[in-house]
Amino acid sequence: MPDGVCDGVAGVAAKVREVVRASADVIKIASSGGFLSSADDPRQPNFSEEEVRAIVEAAADLGRWVMSHAHGAEGIKRAVRAGVRSIEHGTFLDDEAIELMLERGTWLVPTLTAGDTTDELANDPKIPEPVRAKLRELGRPELDAFRRAAEAGVKVAMGTDCPVAPHGTNLRELQLMAEHGFTPTQALVAATSSAAELMGLERELGTIEPGKRADLVLVDGDPFDFATLKDRISQVWKDGARLV
Secondary structure, rough: OOOOOOOOHHHHHHHHHEEEEEEEEEEEEEEOOOOOOOOOOOOOOOOOHHHHHHHHHHHHHHOOEEEEEOOOHHHHHHHHHHHHHHOEEEEOOOOOHHHHHHHHEEEEEEOOHHHHHHHHHHHHOOHHHHHHHHHHOOOHHHHHHHHHHHHOOOOEEEOOOOOOOOOOOOOOOHHHHEEEOHHHHHOOOOOOHHHHHHHOOOOOOOOOOOOOOOOEEEOOOOOOOHHHHHHEEEEEEOOEEEOO
């Protein structure tokens, strides 16, 4: 895997071509800092808007989309204006960013489940202190950001950021979305047909229709009782074959 570090308009475009040559199907960038790295601020942008636009244009030439990790509002807005397909996290979305996403049709992948681990990670002595300091003062701003985006009508696809939260806790995302702005039906749509559409797989996945893959999860009881859903899965099918 190529080193993903790059800088400058020419440098970021060259990096896109390099990672596509190494078989990347999607270009993922970090247009803001992160919480789990020691030396950056999640609210600050990592790229200029010109750099993000160069990434998007180089990716489009090669038939690829660009998705952006972005916590801070400025990093989100630069990415949206430059043409990225989706924003992952959106922790500090502001009203201007929401309006831009509506105008451009940009997707939001809110990863609310990751916030469940904030306190645990902040108290973990194995985590570097600069990271723990950021987490101690974080709170749960992503929940309010998601609610405002949902109320505005931003397109949403489900994601979890696992393993920041452990793998196997993915269904918790449905519960959090339904508690903070979505109806249960909207949450299930975000996890199925919307997620497939975001990834360009809507002709294969996401709904139950003739000609699509028979990827199914069958549950006993109420499919909208998200708090107990993981304990009521009765069957799992993939490509028409029963696995569980």
